[in-house]
Amino acid sequence: MRVTFEGVTKKYGDFTAVRDLSLTIEDGALHFLLGPSGCGKTTTLRLLAGLETLTQGRILFDDQDVTKVDSADRGIGMVFQNYALWPHMTVTQNVEYGLKLRKLSRSEVSDRVRDVLGYTRLEPFATRLPGQLSGGQQQRVALARAMAIRPNVLLLDEPLSNLDAKLRLEMRDNITSIHQQTGITTVYVTHDQKEALSMGTAVSIQRAGQIVQTDSPRQLYWKPATPFVAGFIGETNLIAGTYLGDRRVETALGEWALDEVGEDFAAGDAVTLSVRPESVVVHLDDDTPATTSSLGNPVNGFTLRLKHLTYLGDTEHLRLGDDADTELKASLFNVEAHHLAPDDIVRCSVRPSALRMFQPEHDLSSGT
Amino acid sequence: MNSTIGGAEDSGRVNRIIATAVGYGTIAFTLAILLFFLVIPVGVIVTKAFYNGDTFTLAYFRLLFANDLQMTSIWNSLAIGIATTILTTLLALPLAIVNARYEFRGKTLLSGLLLVPMVMPPFVGAIGILRFFARHGSVNLQFMDWGWIDRPIEWLGEGNVFWAVVILEVLHLYPIMYLNLTAALANIDPSLEEMANTLGVKRWRILKDIVWPLARPGYFAGAIIVFIWALTDLGTPLLVGYEATMPVRIFTLVTDVNENPVGFALVFFVIVLTVGIFLGSKLLMGGKKYEMMARGHVTSGIRRPSPLGTLGIYLLLLTTVVIALVPHFSVMVVSVGDKWFMTPMPEHYTIKYYLAILETELAFTGIRNSMLLSTASMLLDVVLGLLIAYVVVRKLIPMANLLDSLVMVPLALPGIVLAFGYVVTYTGTFLDPLDNPIPLLIIAYAIRRLPFMVRSAAAGLQQTNVALEEASATFGASRFYTIRKIIMPLVFANLVAGGLLCFAYAMLDVSDSLILAMKDKFYPMTKAIYALFLEHGTGEFIASALGMIGMLILAACILGASMILGKKMGELFRSG
Numbered sequence: 001m002r003v004t005f006e007g008v009t010k011k012y013g014d015f016t017a018v019r020d021l022s023l024t025i026e027d028g029a030l031h032f033l034l035g036p037s038g039c040g041k042t043t044t045l046r047l048l049a050g051l052e053t054l055t056q057g058r059i060l061f062d063d064q065d066v067t068k069v070d071s072a073d074r075g076i077g078m079v080f081q082n083y084a085l086w087p088h089m090t091v092t093q094n095v096e097y098g099l100k101l102r103k104l105s106r107s108e109v110s111d112r113v114r115d116v117l118g119y120t121r122l123e124p125f126a127t128r129l130p131g132q133l134s135g136g137q138q139q140r141v142a143l144a145r146a147m148a149i150r151p152n153v154l155l156l157d158e159p160l161s162n163l164d165a166k167l168r169l170e171m172r173d174n175i176t177s178i179h180q181q182t183g184i185t186t187v188y189v190t191h192d193q194k195e196a197l198s199m200g201t202a203v204s205i206q207r208a209g210q211i212v213q214t215d216s217p218r219q220l221y222w223k224p225a226t227p228f229v230a231g232f233i234g235e236t237n238l239i240a241g242t243y244l245g246d247r248r249v250e251t252a253l254g255e256w257a258l259d260e261v262g263e264d265f266a267a268g269d270a271v272t273l274s275v276r277p278e279s280v281v282v283h284l285d286d287d288t289p290a291t292t293s294s295l296g297n298p299v300n301g302f303t304l305r306l307k308h309l310t311y312l313g314d315t316e317h318l319r320l321g322d323d324a325d326t327e328l329k330a331s332l333f334n335v336e337a338h339h340l341a342p343d344d345i346v347r348c349s350v351r352p353s354a355l356r357m358f359q360p361e362h363d364l365s366s367g368t
Numbered sequence: 369m370n371s372t373i374g375g376a377e378d379s380g381r382v383n384r385i386i387a388t389a390v391g392y393g394t395i396a397f398t399l400a401i402l403l404f405f406l407v408i409p410v411g412v413i414v415t416k417a418f419y420n421g422d423t424f425t426l427a428y429f430r431l432l433f434a435n436d437l438q439m440t441s442i443w444n445s446l447a448i449g450i451a452t453t454i455l456t457t458l459l460a461l462p463l464a465i466v467n468a469r470y471e472f473r474g475k476t477l478l479s480g481l482l483l484v485p486m487v488m489p490p491f492v493g494a495i496g497i498l499r500f501f502a503r504h505g506s507v508n509l510q511f512m513d514w515g516w517i518d519r520p521i522e523w524l525g526e527g528n529v530f531w532a533v534v535i536l537e538v539l540h541l542y543p544i545m546y547l548n549l550t551a552a553l554a555n556i557d558p559s560l561e562e563m564a565n566t567l568g569v570k571r572w573r574i575l576k577d578i579v580w581p582l583a584r585p586g587y588f589a590g591a592i593i594v595f596i597w598a599l600t601d602l603g604t605p606l607l608v609g610y611e612a613t614m615p616v617r618i619f620t621l622v623t624d625v626n627e628n629p630v631g632f633a634l635v636f637f638v639i640v641l642t643v644g645i646f647l648g649s650k651l652l653m654g655g656k657k658y659e660m661m662a663r664g665h666v667t668s669g670i671r672r673p674s675p676l677g678t679l680g681i682y683l684l685l686l687t688t689v690v691i692a693l694v695p696h697f698s699v700m701v702v703s704v705g706d707k708w709f710m711t712p713m714p715e716h717y718t719i720k721y722y723l724a725i726l727e728t729e730l731a732f733t734g735i736r737n738s739m740l741l742s743t744a745s746m747l748l749d750v751v752l753g754l755l756i757a758y759v760v761v762r763k764l765i766p767m768a769n770l771l772d773s774l775v776m777v778p779l780a781l782p783g784i785v786l787a788f789g790y791v792v793t794y795t796g797t798f799l800d801p802l803d804n805p806i807p808l809l810i811i812a813y814a815i816r817r818l819p820f821m822v823r824s825a826a827a828g829l830q831q832t833n834v835a836l837e838e839a840s841a842t843f844g845a846s847r848f849y850t851i852r853k854i855i856m857p858l859v860f861a862n863l864v865a866g867g868l869l870c871f872a873y874a875m876l877d878v879s880d881s882l883i884l885a886m887k888d889k890f891y892p893m894t895k896a897i898y899a900l901f902l903e904h905g906t907g908e909f910i911a912s913a914l915g916m917i918g919m920l921i922l923a924a925c926i927l928g929a930s931m932i933l934g935k936k937m938g939e940l941f942r943s944g
Contacts, residue, residue: 097853
């Protein structure tokens with residue numbers, strides 16, 4: 001089932017939760033809505049579920065307009081953030097509730113219940129009440145209950161946010177494998193970028209009620225469309241500068257060369273550069289030559305003071321530069337020992353292909 | 369994919385439409401009931417108080433204010449209300465502190481016993497009290513036997529009848545204050561006090577600066593109920609023979625209201641008074657409800673008293689219970705006394721008055737009528753209460769809060785006013801209480817207790833996450849299927865408890881029963897007790913036996929509700 005949002009707006013009084021949002025969720029996708037809290041992603045999901053009514057726009061399931069279709073008739077399965085398990089019903093009763101409403105035969109109901117309890121590994125707990133289950137088990141019941149009706153679309157609203165870190169990893173694999181088995185179009189709301197990057201077939205970044213970018217996880221990370229996306233997905237250095245033309249940018253740190261720039265830039269434009277900390281190569285050995293540009297001049301190579309160093313085991317985070325304007329974050333991986341100490345002068349460089357250039361955004365915070 | 373859009377089958381959709389229609393029909397029905405049996409009767413009173421035929425007039429009010437008896441009765445009733453409120457506070461405060469702060473052996477039993485006085489309307493207790501404290505009653509005779517006094521003391525003489533009413537009211541109403549204060553105190557995070565303790569704040573300053581401000585909204589909410597109930601209780605002053613009180617005046621005026629329209633003015637005045645006080649207190653206190661932050665350990669505020677303290681607590685609780693049960697005890701003695709003449713206690717005991725209930729038409733039909741009427745009104749309350757609470761808590765209609773306020777009006781509106789309104793509105797219609805008061809009695813009972821039911825159901829609904837319903841809706845369940853399958857089971861305890869209270873208070877109802885039931889065969893139990901009491905001969909004894917039967921039924925109900933709701937019970941008896 002393909003789901004399409006066309007110019008959808010949702011207002012609560014004066015507050016606009018979702019603003020002119022258009023989005024296509026492909027059939028069979030595991031599509032993530034990712035954004036900071038308050039960005040409207042849960043509202044978007046609830047609009048899709050039919051739990052909220054649209055102020056403007058329409059929602060299509062394949063080619064059918066479901067904007068005015070009751071939640072009950074959309075054939076969706078939803079997993080709520082707090083699971084919303086009915087505390088007075090056993091696991092089996094919770095799961096078969098939706099099936100009974102569909103007037104399926106008794107044998108069909110019990111077949112489906114057995115089936116879904118099987119692949120969510122809940123058979124041993126079939127007769128327990130939700131209160132007698134652990135958090136992870138409750139989460140699986142919520143998933144089983146939504147899956148039992150074989151929904152057109154499965155909706156997950158921050159399904160793992162109430163679990164501890166270890167269980168969360170386990171449940172990620174669980175959901176991914178269930179999705180692969182069933183191929184049900186799934187929309188997954190989260191603020192956890194690791195969930196989105198590791199599981200999603202497509203990820204939409206949402207901000208202030210609008211979709212900023214929809215792409216595959218890899219594209220999002222390496223080809224962010226805006227400084228906000230670059231900053232929201234992973235860590236990045238955002239550096240203000242002026243475009244010199246010919247794929248070169250002047251900044252307080254020095255001059256940068258890029259492999260490619262968009263077409264909308266003219267010399268003299270104010271721009272923002274984004275570079276991931278792990279793309280900043282720190283030259284621990286003084287002999288390594290700096291990267292050279294096609295003209296043969298050393299570009300994207302800088303000599304900076306080491307301000308601060310944080311050791312994290314597998315990585316080390318370095319902050320280089322003298323003040324906020326010239327600060328550059330860099331990461332070191334897999335280095336057993338080095339001689340760097342604060343106030344040392346460090347040489348570093350960046351591949352031109354690792355740089356992205358944007359129109360500057362006025363508000364670089366992850367604003368809501 | 370197996371689900372089509374419109375996953376539930378078509379027959380399911382038809383069912384949903386029907387269920388929705390039924391649901392909204394019920395809401396419309398609820399609103400109609402409130403309109404016809406709350407808004408219109410009050411409207412009629414207001415109109416008639418100001419209009420002589422079609423002409424606007426203030427003459428009735430001039431007559432009212434010029435009449436010494438009416439004015440005296442207003443002042444007397446206000447004094448009864450104020451004195452009762454103050455005394456219940458003084459009595460209930462230590463009890464509430466003990467209950468909220470201390471843990472001791474037998475606490476559950478003793479706390480339960482404290483509620484027992486609620487099981488009898490004070491006017492039934494008055495029967496026993498009259499017998500005990502009459503000129504030649506048990507107390508005087510006993511004192512003369514012991515030689516403490518030479519001549520009988522006029523316990524219930526002209527000047528003392530006021531205090532007799534107040535004491536009966538206090539003994540009946542203190543449990544409401546006690547429940548409210550306990551709930552208010554138990555709701556205060558103990559760590560707030562502990563914090564003040566660590567800062568070295570003195571005990572009384574903690575009470576003054578921390579405990580009192582936080583408990584105050586709960587206290588006032590309960591105090592208003594106590595005040596209004598004491599102010600407008602009809603049975604007690606009527607039985608004690610305290611004629612110069614507002615409710616007794618209204619009761620007298622209702623019979624000849626067509627000749628004497630001052631009754632409208634008086635009832636209007638009472639409405640303004642009670643509703644004004646009610647709203648006034650809500651306005652004063654409304655903005656000052658504090659949201660408790662997350663609570664620490666609930667148990668950390670509960671202390672074990674020292675052995676001496678335990679003894680003190682037992683003494684306090686037992687004394688209170690014993691004194692509060694004097695009216696009940698006296699009624700019981702009257703009900704089993706035989707050949708009781710000029711002796712402190714009966715010389716013989718008998719159960720013949722209990723057997724007589726079966727043979728006395730009035731008594732037997734009274735019990736039967738009350739059981740039927742109370743059951744019917746309770747069922748009406750449960751259905752209406754759940755629906756209204758649901759609509760209000762989930763804000764399903766615009767201005768849901770207005771509906772909530774409307775339902776809470778009966779808390780402020782004395783039963784006597786409502787009954788008066790029914791008589792003047794529906795006399796001469798097919799609902800004429802003279803022909804058959806049953807529909808009006810059921811509705812009057814139900815509307816007066818609806819606030820308890822709505823509170824009780826709303827308390828349950830507020831703890832039920834709305835996502836539980838949304839989950840059901842996504843599977844294709846209609847709202848009313850969801851209410852039946854998901855909501856009802858989850859708030860069942862609240863419905864049972866609320867229903868028990870509605871039943872109990874309908875059984876106890878005095879003003880509606882006395883005013884609306886005009887023929888013997890329609891008398892509810894309370895009116896039967898009153899009628900029997902007025903009869904000469906054995907009437908007084910049968911009335912007492914009847915009172916005892918009612919007491920047992922109610923004790924079972926209130927005990928049940930209190931066991932189901934625990935400390936939350938206090939939150940039902942408050943105005944906001």
